[in-house]
Amino acid sequence: MDRAPVSAPYDALLLLSFGGPEGPDDVIPFLENVTRGRGIPRERLAAVGAHYHLFGGVSPINEQNRTLLAAIRADFAEYGLDLPVYWGNRNWAPHVTDTFREMAAEGRRRVLTLATSAYASYSGCRQYREDLAGALAALEDEGVEPPRVDKLRHYFNHPGFLDTVTDGVVAAIERLPSGVRDGAHLAFCTHSIPDASADTSGPPPGHGPGGAYVAQHLDAARTVAEAVDLATGATHPWRLVYQSRSGAPSTPWLEPDVNDHIAALRESGAPAVVMVPIGFVSDHMEVRYDLDTEAMDTAEKLGLPAVRSATVGADPRFVAAIRDLVLERAAAERGETPRRAALGRLGPGHDLCPVGCCPGRAPRPAAAGADSPYA
Numbered sequence: 001m002d003r004a005p006v007s008a009p010y011d012a013l014l015l016l017s018f019g020g021p022e023g024p025d026d027v028i029p030f031l032e033n034v035t036r037g038r039g040i041p042r043e044r045l046a047a048v049g050a051h052y053h054l055f056g057g058v059s060p061i062n063e064q065n066r067t068l069l070a071a072i073r074a075d076f077a078e079y080g081l082d083l084p085v086y087w088g089n090r091n092w093a094p095h096v097t098d099t100f101r102e103m104a105a106e107g108r109r110r111v112l113t114l115a116t117s118a119y120a121s122y123s124g125c126r127q128y129r130e131d132l133a134g135a136l137a138a139l140e141d142e143g144v145e146p147p148r149v150d151k152l153r154h155y156f157n158h159p160g161f162l163d164t165v166t167d168g169v170v171a172a173i174e175r176l177p178s179g180v181r182d183g184a185h186l187a188f189c190t191h192s193i194p195d196a197s198a199d200t201s202g203p204p205p206g207h208g209p210g211g212a213y214v215a216q217h218l219d220a221a222r223t224v225a226e227a228v229d230l231a232t233g234a235t236h237p238w239r240l241v242y243q244s245r246s247g248a249p250s251t252p253w254l255e256p257d258v259n260d261h262i263a264a265l266r267e268s269g270a271p272a273v274v275m276v277p278i279g280f281v282s283d284h285m286e287v288r289y290d291l292d293t294e295a296m297d298t299a300e301k302l303g304l305p306a307v308r309s310a311t312v313g314a315d316p317r318f319v320a321a322i323r324d325l326v327l328e329r330a331a332a333e334r335g336e337t338p339r340r341a342a343l344g345r346l347g348p349g350h351d352l353c354p355v356g357c358c359p360g361r362a363p364r365p366a367a368a369g370a371d372s373p374y375a
């Protein structure tokens, strides 16, 4: 019999996510948590609140994370991986600090973190590391010895992520009317962020226009587009586009916006568009509203046939990728030299964010990186 896989030195996996409201009364307090001290205009908050109310005040993200948790636990059990899996959020219950209290009470000393963002950026990487530091500080204040915490490398280029996205795109193309499939454009969609955050995303040597955030998305998009062309035997032009911009209009954010891109495609005579939410791991609000509702409406009004491809969600290949990443990191921490799976041109990313990785506007303590004040 095969030996059981080893997750030592880790004794817990933490799924760390954004959080979302679970009912109408949660919407405003949730938005206040998200935007505390970030200068988001009130009109934008009211508009985003209305998106949640269209869905009964419930974000789909928590249910999706519960589904992912169940799938990870089932996968670990099937493969004999004895590693408990916890869940904590930045902006809504279960709050990550409460989860750390629970982990400490249950004797967990070495925690590995899986954040529900696959890419480098302040919002998707360092801010999660700041959330971890906040939880560790809270435990220390309470006289509880905090566990040691690490974070998995960015997984945007793991084959279990990209192959799953590719299959979703091929399936989406097949949902288009047969006459417009071959020349259908692929619009790879991700969250817009301020130009200034993009330029400083990732480790300092790569800082410059777009930074690691744009470079990683372009690498992922190119890899998927090439695989889709191979699978369909057709050539699908593609472009990386952005959505869900907030902030003041005077601050530059990454462009083009997906709606403007759809209009430009219609103008240029493109036969159809497939929106590929490559920047997101599940069908949360930014996908269900900003793409499925708003961008779909734009395409319909302009008469451009459009479909949206699936996010990885709890697809078994994505869950297997998570197991692979956990075992890879555990082996690396034990001093071994694991195989590090990666597609595309950039190769596997760093295990430990270096000093100056994805800086925020104001320096705050961040755990699980070279500049962590914690062990």
Ligand SMILES: CC1=C(CCC(=O)O)c2cc3nc(cc4[nH]c(cc5[nH]c(cc1n2)c(C)c5CCC(=O)O)c(CCC(=O)O)c4C)C(CCC(=O)O)=C3C
Residues within 6 Å of the ligand: 018, 019, 020, 021, 031, 034, 035, 038, 040, 044, 045, 048, 059, 060, 061, 116, 117, 118, 121, 123, 124, 191, 192, 193, 194, 244, 245, 246, 247, 279, 284, 285, 286
């Ligand atoms: C890069 C990135 C990701 C992907 C990485 C990751 O997954 O972390 C992401 C995910 C998400 N963003 C989400 C929701 C929101 N994001 C906001 C605001 C912002 N996001 C930003 C960036 C990102 N956001 C930024 C630069 C802002 C401006 C304010 C700030 O600097 O923080 C606001 C405030 C209102 C508004 O301005 O839109 C809301 C409500 C949800 C939950 C959806 C649900 O409920 O299902 C998820 C998964």
Ligand SMILES: [Fe+2]
Residues within 6 Å of the ligand: 120, 121, 125, 126, 202, 353, 357, 358
């Ligand atoms: Fe980072």
